[in-house]
Amino acid sequence: MPQRLSLWRREATPTLLLAGPLVVAQLLQVGMGFVDTVMAGRLGASALAAVGLGSSLWGLMLLACIGATLAISPLVAHLNGAGNDRAIAAEFHQGLWVAVLVGVVAVPLTYGMAAALPLLAIDPEVAPLAADYLRISAWGMPGLCLYLAPRYLNEGLSNTKPVMLVQALLLPLNILGNYLFMYGFMFGGFGFPAMGAAGAALSTAIGLWLGALMMFGYLARSRRFRHLELFVAFSGPRPKEIERILRLGLPIAVSIIMEVGMFSAVAILMGRLGKVEMAAHQIALNYAAMMFMLPLSIAQAITIRVGHAAGAGDYALALIRGRVGIVMAGGIMALSATLLLLFPELIVALYTRDAAVAEMAMTLLFAAALFQFSDGLQVSASGALRGLKDTAVPMFITMFSYWGVGFPTAWIIGVEWGIGPQGLWGGLAVGLTTAALLLNLRFYLLGRKRVMLE
Numbered sequence: 214m215p216q217r218l219s220l221w222r223r224e225a226t227p228t229l230l231l232a233g234p235l236v237v238a239q240l241l242q243v244g245m246g247f248v249d250t251v252m253a254g255r256l257g258a259s260a261l262a263a264v265g266l267g268s269s270l271w272g273l274m275l276l277a278c279i280g281a282t283l284a285i286s287p288l289v290a291h292l293n294g295a296g297n298d299r300a301i302a303a304e305f306h307q308g309l310w311v312a313v314l315v316g317v318v319a320v321p322l323t324y325g326m327a328a329a330l331p332l333l334a335i336d337p338e339v340a341p342l343a344a345d346y347l348r349i350s351a352w353g354m355p356g357l358c359l360y361l362a363p364r365y366l367n368e369g370l371s372n373t374k375p376v377m378l379v380q381a382l383l384l385p386l387n388i389l390g391n392y393l394f395m396y397g398f399m400f401g402g403f404g405f406p407a408m409g410a411a412g413a414a415l416s417t418a419i420g421l422w423l424g425a426l427m428m429f430g431y432l433a434r435s436r437r438f439r440h441l442e443l444f445v446a447f448s449g450p451r452p453k454e455i456e457r458i459l460r461l462g463l464p465i466a467v468s469i470i471m472e473v474g475m476f477s478a479v480a481i482l483m484g485r486l487g488k489v490e491m492a493a494h495q496i497a498l499n500y501a502a503m504m505f506m507l508p509l510s511i512a513q514a515i516t517i518r519v520g521h522a523a524g525a526g527d528y529a530l531a532l533i534r535g536r537v538g539i540v541m542a543g544g545i546m547a548l549s550a551t552l553l554l555l556f557p558e559l560i561v562a563l564y565t566r567d568a569a570v571a572e573m574a575m576t577l578l579f580a581a582a583l584f585q586f587s588d589g590l591q592v593s594a595s596g597a598l599r600g601l602k603d604t605a606v607p608m609f610i611t612m613f614s615y616w617g618v619g620f621p622t623a624w625i626i627g628v629e630w631g632i633g634p635q636g637l638w639g640g641l642a643v644g645l646t647t648a649a650l651l652l653n654l655r656f657y658l659l660g661r662k663r664v665m666l667e
Contacts, residue, residue, distance in 0.1 A: 224518075225537050228518055228534065228537060231371060231373050231514035231517055232373075232513070232514035235368075235377070237377045238376045238381075238510075239506030241377070241381055243499075243502055245383070245420070246503075248384075249264055250264060250564065251563075254564060256395070256409055258488045258489070260409055262336065262339045262491040263410040264410050264413055264495070265492065266343040266491065267342070267344075267347050267350070268346070269476065269477045271346065271350045272477075273326075273477050278316065278319055279361060281466040282315060282361040283462060285462075286369045286517065288304055288461070289301055289304055289365070289368075289370060290520030290600070291602070293524065294525040296525075298441060301366075301370075303454075305363075305366045305441075307454040307458060309359075311362075311459060311462065313355070313358065316357065323351035324347070324351055327348045331344075335484045335485070345410065345414070349415050350417055351418075354421075356422035356424065357424075360424040363429055373514070379427045382427065386420055390415070394415045394416050462604075464605050464607070465608075467608045468604070471611040474616075475619050479640070480494060482623075482624075486634065490634050492565070493570050493574040493634065497638070501585075501588075505588055507545045507549070508593055509592055511541055512593045512596025512597075514596075515596040516597070518538070518600065519531045519535050519596075519597050520600040522534055523601055523602070528663035529664050531660065534597075535600065539656075541593075542593035546589030558571075558575065576634070577635065580638035588649075590652075591614075594649070595611075598656050607652060607655065614645075614647040615648065619640055619644015623637045623644075624640065625640075626639050626640055
């Protein structure tokens with residue numbers, strides 16, 4: 214037993230070291246959403262609801278792009294674990310072509326979301342504002358994907374600090390952009406007109422392109438990567454290699470869409486209940502998303518650690534690394550749930566002074582506390598499975614959990630039984646708990662099978 218505990222402590226340390234910069238980066242990224250929400254709240258309930266709905270739907274496409282390109286990280290980690298550094302540049306080049314393809318496709322799809330809003334019976338004051346938000350933010354998608362490819366190259370090589378530094382630079386720029394574009398600024402006849410909720414989208418889109426420029430600038434100047442010769446002989450698109458990356462990445466994208474899509478669908482249902490319910494939902498969702506960045510960062514570190522061990526052919530070590538990370542993520546989210554239960558008034562006070570919105574938001578924060586632990590377990594198990602290059606079966610698990618169980622439960626409790634917002638969030642908790650159980654079972658069984666085949 215002492216040897217086992219020593220092994221777990223030894224594996225936990227590098228996972229934490231990798232996850233630390235990712236936690237900071239993810240919190241800074243979600244902090245941008247927090248800033249958008251707070252600054253939109255100063256414009257009134259309609260602007261706040263529009264930013265909430267627009268960012269929820271845009272976030273669905275954003276996370277699909279993340280999922281499609283996320284395959285770069287475990288692929289590079291496997292090559293690095295196997296000691297095959299000479300193949301990393303070619304893998305990165307094909308990952309870039311995948312990023313370009315995904316980013317270009319994402320623009321018209323985001324426009325399609327904006328066009329579909331009038332069909333969803335959204336509050337007539339909110340729908341056009343949310344549509345403007347989507348149309349403007351769509352043009353940041355190619356920049357996002359070009360930022361993600363070098364980011365995941367760094368992560369696959371166990372270098373997580375650059376993304377933290379880039380996000381630290383982007384946050385103050387986002388605040389400045391929001392101030393200029395949302396509220397407007399005129400001096401001597403020159404400046405920017407007040408754009409309201411659409412100004413938040415413009416600031417975000419510009420920030421995504423700046424992030425891509427920063428990340429490529431880091432790759433070009435860093436001595437750490439010179440031996441890889443990333444830009445010495447750039448390879449053109451190779452359909453078979455692109456197909457291989459997409460075969461691994463698209464199931465990740467679908468899995469992410471299944472989860473975020475469930476949250477977005479609930480946001481749409483919430484929008485049909487009224488502005489107060491939608492604004493309260495945005496507050497609770499923004500806080501839950503901010504805390505989710507902690508296990509998400511650990512999951513990304515798990516992917517790197519498990520992928521490195523699997524690339525070296527040590528599946529027993531990969532299984533241990535996955536378990537250690539899952540326990541860490543679950544423990545952090547148990548603490549988050551405790552904070553939600555103890556201090557809901559303090560949390561809500563950060564977002565709004567509207568008494569009706571605050572009262573509704575506090576009831577939703579209680580519901581959010583119910584699924585914090587499950588959320589940590591499901592995302593960390595997903596990260597461990599990605600490290601084993603297992604993405605197809607997890608995709609079907611998430612489809613079943615979120616749309617076969619979670620959303621139907623939310624509909625029945627929240628709409629059919631008339632419980633309302635609290636019932637909708639209860640369905641979210643059921644879906645996430647189902648995913649947590651099935652994904653952890655999948656990692657345990659697959660890991661044991663790989664160990665037996667060594």
